[in-house]
Amino acid sequence: MIRTPYLLFLGDAPDGLAAKVAQGIRDWRPEHCVGQLRLPGCKADLGLPDMTLEQARAEGAETLVIGVANRGGVFSPAWKDVLADALAAGFDIASGLHTLLRDDPDLVAAADRAGRALHDVRLPAVKYPIADGVKRTGKRCLAVGTDCSVGKMYTALAMEAEMRKRAMPATFRATGQTGILITGEGVPLDAVIADFMAGSIEWLSPDNDPDHWDLIEGQGSLFHVSYSGVTLALIHGGQPDALILCDEPTRPHMRGLPDYTAPSLEVLRDTALALAQVANPACQVVGVSVNTQHMDEAAALDHLAAVEARMGLPTVDPFRQGAARLVDALAAV
Amino acid sequence: MIRTPYLLFLGDAPDGLAAKVAQGIRDWRPEHCVGQLRLPGCKADLGLPDMTLEQARAEGAETLVIGVANRGGVFSPAWKDVLADALAAGFDIASGLHTLLRDDPDLVAAADRAGRALHDVRLPAVKYPIADGVKRTGKRCLAVGTDCSVGKMYTALAMEAEMRKRAMPATFRATGQTGILITGEGVPLDAVIADFMAGSIEWLSPDNDPDHWDLIEGQGSLFHVSYSGVTLALIHGGQPDALILCDEPTRPHMRGLPDYTAPSLEVLRDTALALAQVANPACQVVGVSVNTQHMDEAAALDHLAAVEARMGLPTVDPFRQGAARLVDALAAV
Numbered sequence A, B: 001m002i003r004t005p006y007l008l009f010l011g012d013a014p015d016g017l018a019a020k021v022a023q024g025i026r027d028w029r030p031e032h033c034v035g036q037l038r039l040p041g042c043k044a045d046l047g048l049p050d051m052t053l054e055q056a057r058a059e060g061a062e063t064l065v066i067g068v069a070n071r072g073g074v075f076s077p078a079w080k081d082v083l084a085d086a087l088a089a090g091f092d093i094a095s096g097l098h099t100l101l102r103d104d105p106d107l108v109a110a111a112d113r114a115g116r117a118l119h120d121v122r123l124p125a126v127k128y129p130i131a132d133g134v135k136r137t138g139k140r141c142l143a144v145g146t147d148c149s150v151g152k153m154y155t156a157l158a159m160e161a162e163m164r165k166r167a168m169p170a171t172f173r174a175t176g177q178t179g180i181l182i183t184g185e186g187v188p189l190d191a192v193i194a195d196f197m198a199g200s201i202e203w204l205s206p207d208n209d210p211d212h213w214d215l216i217e218g219q220g221s222l223f224h225v226s227y228s229g230v231t232l233a234l235i236h237g238g239q240p241d242a243l244i245l246c247d248e249p250t251r252p253h254m255r256g257l258p259d260y261t262a263p264s265l266e267v268l269r270d271t272a273l274a275l276a277q278v279a280n281p282a283c284q285v286v287g288v289s290v291n292t293q294h295m296d297e298a299a300a301l302d303h304l305a306a307v308e309a310r311m312g313l314p315t316v317d318p319f320r321q322g323a324a325r326l327v328d329a330l331a332a333v
Helices: A017-028 A053-058 A077-088 A105-114 A152-165 A177-183 A194-204 A228-238 A265-279 A297-311 A324-331 B017-028 B053-058 B077-088 B105-114 B152-165 B177-183 B194-204 B228-238 B265-279 B297-311 B324-331
Strands: A006-011 A033-038 A063-066 A092-095 A118-120 A139-145 A170-173 A213-216 A242-247 A284-290 B006-011 B033-038 B063-066 B092-095 B118-120 B139-145 B170-173 B213-216 B242-247 B284-290
Touching: A006 A017, A006 A077, A017 A033, A017 A063, A017 A177, A033 A053, A053 A077, A063 A077, A077 A092, A077 A105, A105 A118, A139 A152, A139 A228, A139 A265, A152 A170, A152 A177, A152 A213, A152 A242, A152 A324, A170 A177, A194 A228, A194 B194, A194 B228, A213 A228, A228 A265, A228 B194, A228 B228, A242 A265, A242 A324, A265 A284, A265 A297, A265 B265, A284 A297, A284 A324, B006 B017, B006 B077, B017 B033, B017 B063, B017 B152, B017 B177, B033 B053, B053 B077, B063 B077, B077 B092, B077 B105, B105 B118, B139 B152, B139 B228, B139 B265, B152 B170, B152 B177, B152 B213, B152 B242, B152 B324, B170 B177, B194 B228, B213 B228, B228 B265, B242 B265, B242 B324, B265 B284, B265 B297, B284 B297, B284 B324
Parallel strands: A006 A033, A006 A063, A063 A092, A092 A118, A139 A213, A139 A242, A170 A213, A242 A284, B006 B033, B006 B063, B063 B092, B092 B118, B139 B213, B139 B242, B170 B213, B242 B284
Antiparallel strands: none
16 A cells, blocks of 8 residues: 555656656546656646655655656666655655666665655565455446557546545556556556466455445456456456446557457457356446547547447446446446 | 476375376376386375486486475475485476475575576466467467366377377477476466466467467366456467367366356357457367266266267267367367
């Protein structure tokens, strides 16, 4: 568990996209964000107050979160100075980078001296059990995609925000690095040992109140041959009561797989539902979330209406329209 | 790659079952087995010559294979003496135990001194790639099961033996600890990091001659919630051209999951084939392998005939009947 609130480190991000992890935290957990720390030349701006380490500590910040990709997989001297100063000033540090904090001896020594924690959220910090498949109390929703990177995390976070607004008990359960940094906890599923994947999701989403929803962050796709096993472990470990189908309709081929085309939403529905019902026979498909970012507004609305008519399910782009209708569908489960 | 031939270490096995890894090597790779080494009190016997370390070395043995489970997860002093002596005598050591050779400082030091290798086949020794899904040359067969531990490895090994007898080019590709010790190489799939599972199987079964068959060892089951993700990674990384359906019809519930019953062979067929065709649209289901060890001969033959009529596929118990009809079916692909 990463201590909040955060000071978001944007480094020398060349543009806003390079700081998208920080942007995600800013968008979905503004209450965790005390301010931003930018180095000279930084082109990203989250609209948060620019703060020094000392100012942020005075405002209560507990953890410096590296919210930006590092170039070339190494920490630059400028970064390392900031990170060492942060530890000395009493910050923990959290990072989702491939370059691990723990592999830098200087940082490890500085953290030891200061008695602070280094969180590499790309690696599991827990010894997960093997899944036992026992039915858990409480309810669970999982977004499944026709492809990777079609908006599953965004959909779950938008649904959680809407549910909180309605005072429905709901918890986003992070299964990826960005999600973990947003919420401060979770399972880095793609880094879990094969035998423990489903068990890690059972651990992540334990028994809960009967009316509580876990919104489990989806990963991969049953149809993406590089990562499909991760997706199936998530479906069987998650025991979802409700599935949301996610699509990005403009892709010429599956992400990173030029020889593969994405399945139809109907094929996704039938495949994912049948597999989900192995672990939870009551599972239902309740809605469709379409990422229409590459369509203009008119084309997007036309497409959403056509999918809704075809599938007979509430169909929205939560970025354009919010997740209210998906939450309505959950509430009806 | 583990050097052959082997001296099989049976330790103080209390019965034959405790030495089932050694028995598997003896059954499927007799040409790799120089002899057996038994400690006082050992009740297992593979029918191989009993040899000292020195005798086995003189016969050309290169690796001492621990073919027996250790009790309590620790190496007893008697075992450790043998293992240390083996290293000094010029043996490598291979083990599939949970207790790792490399975690024993005395053994590590002894191996260093002797310049010998310690093979813990339970852990990956290779940095596997992420799967790219590119179609590979050569042909591949994969056994998929209604449950775990229904005879998938046995089926593949029996098919490989039959194919070698017919001079059909075929290679068993091990994906579990026992299989790896039998063949001397493979991927310990259940210990691979999630993101690299499918890629490890692409690595294991590379491009080959057009008429060559890889018989890829199956793992888990799409319907076993603890391990289903491993199975799907195997299907998508393996790109099978042919599937064999495996069943054990007498189980009251899924292995280790009292609340789950196994699917029918029809459901397994439809689910596995649809998922396999994502990676290889030409994939076919070619036969059924039934483990009838808990049925008497008459009941077994009745059951096999009934399944064959129902499924319209050659159906055998390879232990009772050999794998000839399954290989006939492969040859017709």
